Amino acid sequence: MAIYEITADSLRELKETSYAKAGVKERNDLQRLLRMQVEVISPDTLVIAEEFGEWTEGSRRIDLLGVDKDANLVVIELKRTDDGGHMELQAIRYAAMVSAMTFDRAVEVFSGYLNKISSTTDAREALLEHLDWSEPDEDRFAQDVRIILASAEFSRELTTAVLWLNERDLDIRCMRMKPYQDGEKILIDVQQIVPLPEASAYTVQVREKERRERKDRAERYSIRKRFWSKLLEYANTQTDLHSNISPSEYHWIGTGSGVRGLAYTYKVTQHTSIVDLYIDRGAGCKAENKKIFDTLYSHKDQIEAVFGGPLEWRRLDGSKASRIVIEFPGGYRDDESEWQAIIEKMVDAMIRLEKTFSPFIAQLKAGG
Incomplete structure (x- = not known):
């Protein structure tokens, strides 16, 4: 699909480009901007860490780690490639590694992140306010881990894998962020492609029904x-x-x-x-x-x-x-x-x- 500008005389097609051609870097640009406006791809999410990887001595890091309004952890993986690479496998590994995080540990991580960005916000109070809690509730915190994958495009293999994983109770969303060139401007078309937005509510209902049936x-x-x-x-x-x-x-x-x-x-x-x-x-x-x-x-x-x-x-x-x-x-x-x-x-x-x-x-x- 293309994006068009409406002019007085015609519909002017904007030229599709790539992040590499546009000089947009994955970490310094995309990640930095989404960190400040994470609602673009994950509404109602509070970012509590960037480049989080305290579980390993290696170089693997979660691009952005957040907490949603339901107290679920949100692993956000970014790629500026044209097919998403193997980001779903990375994200699943990251989700497993953070799945046991407690509220107190999340406060520690969030506090470190706030210090890193030179914020004087109190991590504990900010997290409680985001969750609309007066006191921590460990029984409700991090009961699930959601995954957001954001890329310029996704391969068929990746989306097929994500659909299969979602049928088995994971919650993974693919957000396509396709760049376009308009003179000196770089525009991004952001679309949720998995699951399709119009099917999301139904998909959630079906998944909940299947989960209840399996449990029963x-x-x-x-x-x-x-x-x-x-x-x-x-x-x-x-x-x-x-x-x-x-x-x-x-x-x-x-x-x-x-x-x-x-x-x-x-x-x-x-x-x-x-x-x-x-x-x-x-x-x-x-x-x-x-x-x-x-x-x-x-x-x-x-x-x-x-x-x-x-x-x-x-x-x-x-x-x-x-x-x-x-x-x-x-x-x-x-x-x-x-x-x-x-x-x-x-x-x-x-x-x-x-x-x-x-x-x-x-x-x-x-x-x-």
């Missing part, structure tokens, strides 16, 4: 595995039916009955628990599954009398498998103090279920 999924897996551990610990004192299996993070655990495709399974949802005989002999066996189910169902009254209560007979005509089920209220999201009562009901039902169906399954086994 991890929590769900952890809780279920703990539930199964308790169930198997108790079940193994009552029966050896599931003694050869380990706790799972998934919603079910099961063991074979001695006949291919018939399994005794426990299932648990957030507020429901299930014990069942699951019938599925594999691909292409739908008719066989239904025949086994129908054979068992023909003895329904006898089976339920031995079991000691009604069962749910789910032929599931639209599915390959069939199930014979006992379902209870209470699941892994109920209060953990209630788990033992839920588990005891499930194990008791499983013992009675296995005892009830064993003779019939033996007949199926004998019949092949």
Whole structure:
């Protein structure tokens, strides 16, 4: 895209140039000017350090380090090149290195920076005022590190990498600062190209939704595995039916009955628990599954009398498998103090279920 000047007679195209041709230096010019007007590429950010690199004896330095209004650290990496080089890799390394910075450490760094630029501002008070805090809050400070990449242009490889990283919960923005020549004047067109500004709010919402879902999924897996551990610990004192299996993070655990495709399974949802005989002999066996189910169902009254209560007979005509089920209220999201009562009901039902169906399954086994 080009930039045009509107004149009385025409649109006059401004000539695109490079920082090198224009004699603009990365550190002495771009960095110095952005340090004083960081809002050009990062609104609501307070610069607390320039050329920060106290973690290493080498020459690697963060061009500008800031803190935003949400108390997140902001790593700003500048390049005057036409493709951005490998600045995203540098910035990620820098972000990792400063991620553990505390409020008190930030005040020390900020104080050193203010002394360097001959400012008499009190670092602590200025940082508190920027955050709109009356007192430091370490639990909220530097909970995340944002990254701003500013360059004349970005390669496709770099923007592809940034988009991929942002999908994985990093917060990286690419700010294109393209220079133009107008006689003796140097103009800069500043545009956020990743993420696109019009998509930023939606992208943030999607990322937050995905983060919540991942957190919920991890929590769900952890809780279920703990539930199964308790169930198997108790079940193994009552029966050896599931003694050869380990706790799972998934919603079910099961063991074979001695006949291919018939399994005794426990299932648990957030507020429901299930014990069942699951019938599925594999691909292409739908008719066989239904025949086994129908054979068992023909003895329904006898089976339920031995079991000691009604069962749910789910032929599931639209599915390959069939199930014979006992379902209870209470699941892994109920209060953990209630788990033992839920588990005891499930194990008791499983013992009675296995005892009830064993003779019939033996007949199926004998019949092949």
